Amino acid sequence: MAMNMQNNTRCAALAALALLGGCSPGDDAAQMPPAAVTDKFADAHFLRYFAKQPSLAAGDYTLVVAPAAVGTGTWSITYARDGTDDVATGSWTVQASSDPADADNPAPALALMRAGGLTAALTASTPACLYLLDRARNIVARAGDADTATAACNTGATIASIDLPASATDDESYARAYYATIDQDGLRETLDEYKAVNGFTASDTHVIFRDTKDLGYGRDMYFHDNNNGTFAFYVQNFVVDDQPGLDYGPLNLEAAIRQVYDYHIGTNAIEYGPVDADDDGNFDDVNADGTVDAADYFPRFYNFSSAAPFERKLTVDLDGKGEKAMPGPCIVCHGGRADPLLPSPVNANAESRFPRSGDTLAHLQPLDVGSFEYGAATPWTRAEVEPGLKVINTAAYESYAAFEMPAPGQWDSSMALEMLESWYGGFGLPGTFSDTYVPSGWQPDPNDGTPPANADQLYREVVSTYCRTCHLLRGTHQRDIDFTSWDRFISYDDRIEELVFDAGLMPLATLTFVEFHENPAQPELLASFLPDFSHFDSSGALLLPGRPIAKAGPDRSGPSPLSVSGSASLFASSYAWQIIDMPVGAVATLADAATVRPTLTASLDGAYVLSLVDSDGSTPSAADTVTVTVDSGKTPAPAALTFDTHIAPILGACTGCHQPGGNGTLVPPVFYSAPLGDNRDVYDTVRALVNFDDPVNSRILRKPSGNHHAGGTLAGFDLNGDHSDYDTVLDWILEGAREN
Numbered sequence: 001m002a003m004n005m006q007n008n009t010r011c012a013a014l015a016a017l018a019l020l021g022g023c024s025p026g027d028d029a030a031q032m033p034p035a036a037v038t039d040k041f042a043d044a045h046f047l048r049y050f051a052k053q054p055s056l057a058a059g060d061y062t063l064v065v066a067p068a069a070v071g072t073g074t075w076s077i078t079y080a081r082d083g084t085d086d087v088a089t090g091s092w093t094v095q096a097s098s099d100p101a102d103a104d105n106p107a108p109a110l111a112l113m114r115a116g117g118l119t120a121a122l123t124a125s126t127p128a129c130l131y132l133l134d135r136a137r138n139i140v141a142r143a144g145d146a147d148t149a150t151a152a153c154n155t156g157a158t159i160a161s162i163d164l165p166a167s168a169t170d171d172e173s174y175a176r177a178y179y180a181t182i183d184q185d186g187l188r189e190t191l192d193e194y195k196a197v198n199g200f201t202a203s204d205t206h207v208i209f210r211d212t213k214d215l216g217y218g219r220d221m222y223f224h225d226n227n228n229g230t231f232a233f234y235v236q237n238f239v240v241d242d243q244p245g246l247d248y249g250p251l252n253l254e255a256a257i258r259q260v261y262d263y264h265i266g267t268n269a270i271e272y273g274p275v276d277a278d279d280d281g282n283f284d285d286v287n288a289d290g291t292v293d294a295a296d297y298f299p300r301f302y303n304f305s306s307a308a309p310f311e312r313k314l315t316v317d318l319d320g321k322g323e324k325a326m327p328g329p330c331i332v333c334h335g336g337r338a339d340p341l342l343p344s345p346v347n348a349n350a351e352s353r354f355p356r357s358g359d360t361l362a363h364l365q366p367l368d369v370g371s372f373e374y375g376a377a378t379p380w381t382r383a384e385v386e387p388g389l390k391v392i393n394t395a396a397y398e399s400y401a402a403f404e405m406p407a408p409g410q411w412d413s414s415m416a417l418e419m420l421e422s423w424y425g426g427f428g429l430p431g432t433f434s435d436t437y438v439p440s441g442w443q444p445d446p447n448d449g450t451p452p453a454n455a456d457q458l459y460r461e462v463v464s465t466y467c468r469t470c471h472l473l474r475g476t477h478q479r480d481i482d483f484t485s486w487d488r489f490i491s492y493d494d495r496i497e498e499l500v501f502d503a504g505l506m507p508l509a510t511l512t513f514v515e516f517h518e519n520p521a522q523p524e525l526l527a528s529f530l531p532d533f534s535h536f537d538s539s540g541a542l543l544l545p546g547r548p549i550a551k552a553g554p555d556r557s558g559p560s561p562l563s564v565s566g567s568a569s570l571f572a573s574s575y576a577w578q579i580i581d582m583p584v585g586a587v588a589t590l591a592d593a594a595t596v597r598p599t600l601t602a603s604l605d606g607a608y609v610l611s612l613v614d615s616d617g618s619t620p621s622a623a624d625t626v627t628v629t630v631d632s633g634k635t636p637a638p639a640a641l642t643f644d645t646h647i648a649p650i651l652g653a654c655t656g657c658h659q660p661g662g663n664g665t666l667v668p669p670v671f672y673s674a675p676l677g678d679n680r681d682v683y684d685t686v687r688a689l690v691n692f693d694d695p696v697n698s699r700i701l702r703k704p705s706g707n708h709h710a711g712g713t714l715a716g717f718d719l720n721g722d723h724s725d726y727d728t729v730l731d732w733i734l735e736g737a738r739e740n
Contacts (some may be wrong), residue, residue, distance in 0.1 A: 006548070007065070041364045052169060059112055059273060059563075061135070061140070063130065065092075065122060067105075071089065075089065075092070075106065078116060079119065080588065091106075101470055111598045118162065118168035122161065123159055128144060128156045129142060129160060131146065134736060166226040169328055171325055178327055179326070179354055181357060182354070191310035200234075205267075207385045209370060210252055213371045213512055215509065219253055231273070235269070238256040238263045241263070266305060266306045268316075272299050274296045274298075274721040276355075296359075298362070301330035312509070316329055327362075335363050337360055371421070373391075421523070437464075442458075461521075466507045469512075501535045502535075502545060504546060527542060549569070556734055557636050558638040558731065561601040562630065564597070571615075572614035575612065576594060586602055587610075609625055610628060612624050638734060639735050643738065648672075651672045670689070701733075
């Protein structure tokens with residue numbers, strides 16, 4: 001009965017909104033995504049931070065059950081990985097001991113086909129400990145009162161579990177650590193508490209509009225200025241989602257204007273200023289000497305539920321593509337970084353914390369007034385809302401002042417300032433909004449052809465519409481990713497081709513992605529500027545992302561057996577590997593040839609060529625090949641590589657720049673020197689720069705090999721010359737990136 005009443009209420013609200021807004025389902029139908037593009041993206045990556053930081057690399061592991069004392073007993077482990085559930089059961093003999101290395105302890109083997117996580121729950125008849133060991137018998141994780149110094153099982157427990165998330169940056173523990181760092185005293189656990197702490201009043205700036213280029217929400221936005229350089233926002237979001245395909249349309253605006261809370265899906269909020277640390281709710285100094293630098297002011301992101309008491313949420317589903325942990329869905333478009341967490345200063349078992357007091361190095365977004373939809377009647381017409389939007393844009397403008405002359409290697413606000421000044425008539429934003437902005441670096445130069453003819457058209461129709469919102473605030477890793485000039489944009493031509501036309505990872509917001517592909521003119525225009533672009537079918541039509549693409553991974557060498565991985569393949573649900581070439585007289589087998597991660601076992605040293613064809617269930621991909629060179633004498637063997645012994649010495653050449661304070665001229669955002677203050681553990685820092693699914697695109701490999709790296713190409717990483725260090729780091733990644 002209650003459900004029927006709720007449905008009736010929503011239906012009545014929907015009908016009323018359609019009448020009030022002068023809309024009909026037909027008006028909204030234009031917002032429906034094209035099925036050919038979106039069918040493959042139902043569980044996609046939109047608004048998900050790229051650096052997943054998986055707990056485990058793909059590889060072979062064992063679960064070891066060690067009793068706390070020698071004796072007999074029974075045990076059972078339920079474990080899940082790669083979306084697969086398994087159960088292992090057994091019993092101990094009298095020879096079993098508390099040492100996880102004891103060969104008599106039961107050790108169920110498991111293979112992780114993709115980088116990800118593992119959950120394992122032990123139930124035992126006698127106290128025991130549960131261990132996860134890698135192929136080299138190193139302890140990866142433990143549970144059940146295992147001694148951290150000797151690794152022996154102490155008192156044990158009859159119930160113990162290991163929970164390693166598939167993505168450290170998209171796990172609830174990440175959000176808990178973030179909120180615990182930015183709200184140390186728990187003063188903002190509900191929306192009302194957040195508003196009280198930040199001093200919101202009835203006289204605050206209030207605007208309502210629909211953002212047509214982001215999430216399509218009806219936005220009911222409030223802004224409070226403390227008049228001391230700190231301020232806060234909160235935005236109630238409205239989505240009319242009764243009918244499939246109508247989620248993005250103008251009814252959302254009407255729901256916000258009419259305050260129809262049946263369609264209120266939640267509230268996001270941003271504070272700007274230094275972190276406060278006491279109970280009076282004031283923003284306090286954060287430096288040890290009692291001062292506050294302008295750069296210590298930074299945005300902090302919150303999400304609150306849609307129903308009373310409007311509690312703070314650890315995860316949020318902004319676009320129907322699944323829950324994602326905070327602050328990831330915010331910082332992907334605000335220029336932030338999902339860095340590894342710091343250990344707790346209290347003890348190893350306490351919650352971790354965010355580096356830099358919770359500063360993700362994100363920034364405030366300027367509001368593109370010309371892209372919004374406004375109400376048809378007072379007080380929410382464009383003319384009436386624009387002054388409030390200018391107040392908010394002025395706050396963003398003022399927040400950029402601290403970054404006008406940043407240390408090299410850090411984000412530079414000059415282009416964001418330039419854009420706002422172009423929008424509002426100059427320094428200080430004296431005028432009203434008018435968007436004719438095209439950066440000088442995009443203005444065609446007929447004298448030398450750089451930028452080429454019509455580059456300004458590409459900027460206006462593609463870059464400013466589908467890329468600028470997020471990329472303008474990027475550049476923390478390198479200055480050129482902000483795309484504020486043709487040269488910076490086209491220097492990423494290979495990645496643009498891959499991320500836009502193959503993987504469909506860009507544009508990163510669902511609505512923007514849909515609108516980009518809905519009109520073929522936009523992707524065709526972009527493709528026309530990419531050199532050697534060849535993504536066309538036999539009839540000459542542009543290929544859309546979503547088709548299966550086989551990627552057999554990088555060539556590798558080492559002693560047999562050797563595993564390869566097709567985890568970088570796109571839109572594949574099945575895999576078919578085969579050996580297509582081998583040394584004369586060799587005998588070779590390919591185990592797990594129908595999985596993403598097969599293992600080659602070969603009788604002779606030499607080159608073995610493997611072919612991969614994958615499929616989405618109906619359409620096969622073109623074949624891709626990988627050469628595996630079996631070299632029984634390779635030293636050190638890839639499986640023996642560790643960070644401490646082999647990788648850290650290579651990165652020693654980088655510490656002249658990659659250290660707190662940089663080298664005096666350049667200040668990179670990551671450190672390879674010993675931990676200091678808010679620096680992460682060096683191993684964790686480097687591991688966060690590893691892409692286990694697509695190792696050759698790991699930042700720890702791309703950067704030193706000359707890809708958008710302020711330090712240029714480093715010795716040992718020259719892919720056209722000496723690349724011995726590159727090969728060592730790649731082998732280390734392929735074998736799971738062991739620490740020691």
